[in-house]
Amino acid sequence: MTEEIRVRYAPSPTGHLHIGNARTAIFNWLFARHYNGKFIIRIEDTDTARNIADGEKSQLDNLAWLGLDWDESPANPGEYGPYRQSERNEQGIYQPFIDELLAKGLAYKSYKTTETIAAEREAQQAAKQAPHYVYEYEGLTNDQREAKYAEFEAQGLKPVVRFRVPEEKVYAWDDIVKGHIEIGAKEVGGDWVIQKADGMPTYNFAVVIDDHLMKISHVLRGDDHVSNTPKQIMIFEALGWHVPKFGHMALIINGETGKKLSKRDENLLQFVEQYHELGYQPQAMVNFIGLLGWSPKGEDEIFSLEAFKDMFDEKRLSKANAKFDQKKLEWINNQWMRRDLDHVMPQLIQELVNADLVSAADAETKKEWLAEVIKVAGVEGISYTREVVELVRQPFFELGDMTDEMVDYLTSDDGRKVFSAWESAYTALPESATAEDYMTTIRSIQNTLEIKGRNLWNPIRIATTHQIQGPNLPEMLVVMNKQTILSTMAAVKAMYLN
RNA sequence: GGCGCCAUGGUCAAGUGGUUAAGACGUCGGCUUCUCAGGCCGAAAUCGAGGGUUCGACUCCCUCUAGCGCUACCA
Structure with missing residues (x-):
């Protein structure tokens, strides 16, 4: 019998969706969809103090924005709900398992104060020992231990429940990405808390209960969970449950610090x-x-979610950490914008509205013209839509200041000749003139005046745009308003050429 | 400190005993003769170090080293 594939993304709503989390979610989605399995979202909100108001919504909204969909979640529960750990706790889902472990003697109540524990750890450090929890009921019978509980309760102390770690055991699993891993139980740091004093289960415990109850078959997560895995296997085994397959993906690290991405x-x-x-x-x-x-087989670099889904192969997951390279992201985004520019165009125009370069009304009525401006300005060179604002601002919506260098080009002997030739030629040209027409005009000035190169082009460019460099001038002239250009030229003339 | 993971160019990486060690980003150079952008062409790695195994190692084994992760009543 083949087991149904069910994987999950289990964020804690302590912040927005971060690249590292998004990656975990994407690969889980890919895994599920590639193998026709189910992708489940479970919210791990057992840390009530750190949860933030919109954390959950933000996580899901961003996942949806990326194009992911899911089969079960708080909003569309399947048969294994609820899908928030806080609600699962309220419904008493975890308590019976804690009681079971307590009854079997595999867990116990611990009343040690945090101060005591801190002091123990300090002493251990000083003695150059690895920090570990010290079992406080050593050698006591069950009855004696119960008596201790009563004693502490009478003092008004609140217990946590700790799992009694079988220290001599070694926990091993065949990791989907890393291969065989084994870790001795004594490395987990001693008996660990499965239920906090406030009654909430801890992460490492709740995960096991939920993954089992939700029939999760594969757990794909970050490398940073490798050392939690033995703890989790302990619980699966203690409860007599089947252990899912684990896969630990290498982390994405900050290129500057070399450390894992941190919020x-x-x-x-x-x-x-x-x-x-x-x-x-x-x-x-x-x-x-x-x-x-992760790397594909061929040499292509541009892939859609669907393409990734089809190609997905967990064997091609890399074992080494990868640095986050923003430059490459920019390039990939540029490729996507260019691939479907018509689709991105409304978004580009919206950026101009947001920047107060055009009104919302003009954005609609002049959208064809705006699209032309954006193309002429060089949209192919930008990395993301916000950049379009500075790309087109000058000279299409504002004129920049004239620099000394510009004035020099304009007021040189050649500059004056070019300007006056251009002025009469341009004035005579119809508004419908094409880029070719402008080119022809400029070429003829070149021939007549025998001035070429920068000395020819710069005066014209400067007089019409207040710029010394920019997109192809003939194309810009087509897109710019003739009256505006005429008045710009008149002002330049009045200011510098009299 | 302990335990675990890991190691191909600045970055992402292919590679699975014999290759001129792919490709991409970035960088640099050239061309595209108004500039910018874009495009095109081109350049740059003795595969962390040292030992093995082998006729032969980037590829297998060992040691070392570097890096990362974990070491909570956080997830």
Whole structure:
């Protein structure tokens, strides 16, 4: 019998969707969809203090923006709900298993204060021992231990429940990405908490209960969970459950610090939302992330989610950490924008509205013209839509200041000759003149005056745009308003050429 | 410190005992003769180090080293 493939992405709503999380989600989605399995979203909100208001919504919104969909989640529960750990706890889903472990003597109540534990750890450090929890009921019978519980309860102490780690065991598994891994039970740091004093299960415990109850078959997650895995296997085994397959993907690390991406790194844009706001395309984000720590067979670099899904092969997941390369992301996004420019155009125009370069009304009525301006200005060179604002601002919506260098070109002997020849030629040209017409005109000035190169082009460019460099001038002239150009030229003439 | 993971160019990486060690980003150079952008062409690696195994190692083994991760009543 073949087991149904069910994988999950289980974020904790303590922040927005970060590149690293997005990657975990994407690869889980790819795994599920490639093998016709189910992709489930479960919210791990057992840390009530760190949950933030919109964390969950933001996570899901951004996932959807990336193009992912899911089969079960808090909003569309399947048969294994609820899908938030806090609600599962309220419904008492975890308690019976804690009670079971307690009853079997595999877990116990611990009343040690955090101060005591801290002091123990300090002493261990000082003695150059690895920090580990010290079992406080050593040698006591069950009854004696129960008596201790009563004693502590009478003092008003709140217990946590700790799992009694079988220290002599070695936990091993065949990792989907890393191969065989084994870790001795004594390395987990002693008996660990499965239920906090507030009654919430801890992460390593709740994960096991939920993965089992939700029939999760494969757990694909970050490398940083490798050392949690033995703890989790302990629980699966203690409860007599089948252990899912684990796969630990290499981490994405910050190129500057070399450390794993942290929400606290301010020097790097690392939330999906930030890229969304700058006008990165979701396909580009997926494309970039899909190539971090995974490689396709051929030499292509541009892939859609669908393409990744078809090609997906967990054996091609890389074992080594990958640095986040923003330059490559920019390039990939540029490729996606160019690939479907018509589709991106409304977004580009919207950027101009947001920047107050055009009104919302003009954005609609002049959209064809705006599209031309954007193309002429060189949209093929930008990395994300927000950049279009500075790309077109000058000279299409504002004129820049004249620099000394510009004035020199204009007021040189050649400049004066070129200007006056251009002035009469341009004035005579119809408004419908094409780029070829302008080119022909400029060439004829070149022939007549015998001036070429910068000395020819710069005076014209400067007089019409207040720029010394920019897109192809004939094309710009086509797109710019003739009256505006005429008055710009008149002003330049009045100011510098009299 | 302990345990675990890992190691091909600045970056992402292909490669699975015999190759001129793919490709992409970035960088640099050239061309595209108004500039910018774009496009095109081109350049740059003794595969972390040292030992093995082998006729032959980037590829297999060992040691070392570097890097990363974990070491919570966080997830």
